[in-house]
Amino acid sequence: MLHTVNKSPLDRNTLESCIQHALKGSAVLLIEDGVYGAMQGTQKSPMVESAMKEVSFYVIGPDLKARGIDASRVIDGIDIIDYSGFVDLVAKYDKTQSWL
Amino acid sequence: MALEVNGKSIAVDEEGYLENRDDWNTDIAKAIAQEEGLDMSDSHWEVVNFLREYYDEYQIAPAVRVLTKSIGKKLGKDKGNSKYLYELFPYGPAKQACKIAGLPKPTGCV
Amino acid sequence: MSKRFLYVNRKAPYGTIYALESLEVVLIGAAFEQDVSLAFLDDGVFQLTRGQQTDELGVKNFSPTYKALGDYDVNKIYVERESLEARGLSLDDLLPLTYEDEDDDWAEKDSIKLVSAAELAEIMQAQDVVLSF
Numbered sequence: 001m002l003h004t005v006n007k008s009p010l011d012r013n014t015l016e017s018c019i020q021h022a023l024k025g026s027a028v029l030l031i032e033d034g035v036y037g038a039m040q041g042t043q044k045s046p047m048v049e050s051a052m053k054e055v056s057f058y059v060i061g062p063d064l065k066a067r068g069i070d071a072s073r074v075i076d077g078i079d080i081i082d083y084s085g086f087v088d089l090v091a092k093y094d095k096t097q098s099w100l
Numbered sequence: 101m102a103l104e105v106n107g108k109s110i111a112v113d114e115e116g117y118l119e120n121r122d123d124w125n126t127d128i129a130k131a132i133a134q135e136e137g138l139d140m141s142d143s144h145w146e147v148v149n150f151l152r153e154y155y156d157e158y159q160i161a162p163a164v165r166v167l168t169k170s171i172g173k174k175l176g177k178d179k180g181n182s183k184y185l186y187e188l189f190p191y192g193p194a195k196q197a198c199k200i201a202g203l204p205k206p207t208g209c210v
Numbered sequence: 211m212s213k214r215f216l217y218v219n220r221k222a223p224y225g226t227i228y229a230l231e232s233l234e235v236v237l238i239g240a241a242f243e244q245d246v247s248l249a250f251l252d253d254g255v256f257q258l259t260r261g262q263q264t265d266e267l268g269v270k271n272f273s274p275t276y277k278a279l280g281d282y283d284v285n286k287i288y289v290e291r292e293s294l295e296a297r298g299l300s301l302d303d304l305l306p307l308t309y310e311d312e313d314d315d316w317a318e319k320d321s322i323k324l325v326s327a328a329e330l331a332e333i334m335q336a337q338d339v340v341l342s343f
Contacts, residue, residue: 006225010252010253010297011220011222011252032225033225033226033253036222036253045298063267067222068259068260068273073298157274158278159270159271166278166281169281
């Protein structure tokens with residue numbers, strides 16, 4: 001399953017709830033304000049880093065750029081992808097759940 | 101709505117502001133000025149170019165008060181006053197000059 | 211008699227319309243010559259980060275407009291320290307916002323003041339009107 005999250009983890013508990021329900025081998029894609037969850041050194045980074053042991057994390061590059069988040073500040077191991085990468089992920093996983 | 105310039109049709113809104121800022125060139129500016137009943141002098145261009153530079157830097161068209169103050173700082177006190185600017189643009193410097201500069205209507209200008 | 215207005219910004223810039231709406235209201239409101247302050251806390255601090263580039267998103271990058279606030283005599287911009295720290299940010303990650311002080315021979319001064327949550331609470335208490343975005 002592919003999970004998408006579009007809310008900032010510092011504003012809502014959407015990412016936290018998503019992580020609690022993401023099974024091993026699934027993927028989490030951070031989009032729109034969800035990309036703040038990909039930043040290093042925030043209060044929520046440890047939660048993401050810990051979840052990355054079992055779940056793959058992806059983040060949309062253009063959403064990072066719009067918010068002034070340089071790739072160097074993204075947690076190591078999170079894949080930065082573009083919109084065609086988004087399409088590939090949707091095709092790769094059997095279903096998608098959008099956490100709003 | 102559209103404005104015809106050099107055989108090309110340029111999209112404008114119902115008040116005559118350019119729909120697409122990238123369409124702008126000096127011929128279009130002159131055509132808009134003509135619609136406004138203005139003959140573009142060097143002094144007019146000075147204000148129009150100032151507005152375009154301001155927009156490039158801040159992504160807004162300044163309110164009249166801000167325009168007056170900033171013009172005064174950049175071009176001198178004799179130009180940074182509303183009498184001078186209203187003589188150039190009788191229907192309001194921010195409104196008329198912004199239209200000629202191809203910018204949106206200034207924020208807060210009703 | 212001018213009133214003290216505080217605009218409270220708590221949302222990240224592009225995911226919702228709040229940040230842009232707030233900025234527009236501030237610019238329009240600046241024409242009324244009130245005593246205006248802005249507060250940025252929680253995800254609102256993300257509004258002021260440097261290096262925003264929205265061309266691939268096809269939306270307007272309005273972050274340069276914060277730099278015009280000084281021209282509009284909006285020069286009290288409070289950023290909450292705890293909110294910055296929770297997001298791994300420091301003052302260096304924010305846009306340099308300045309104004310020219312009319313009472314000090316137009317010297318260029320910083321508009322941003324880093325304040326604690328406790329200080330911000332006092333600032334909120336001291337206002338006549340608080341507008342939340």
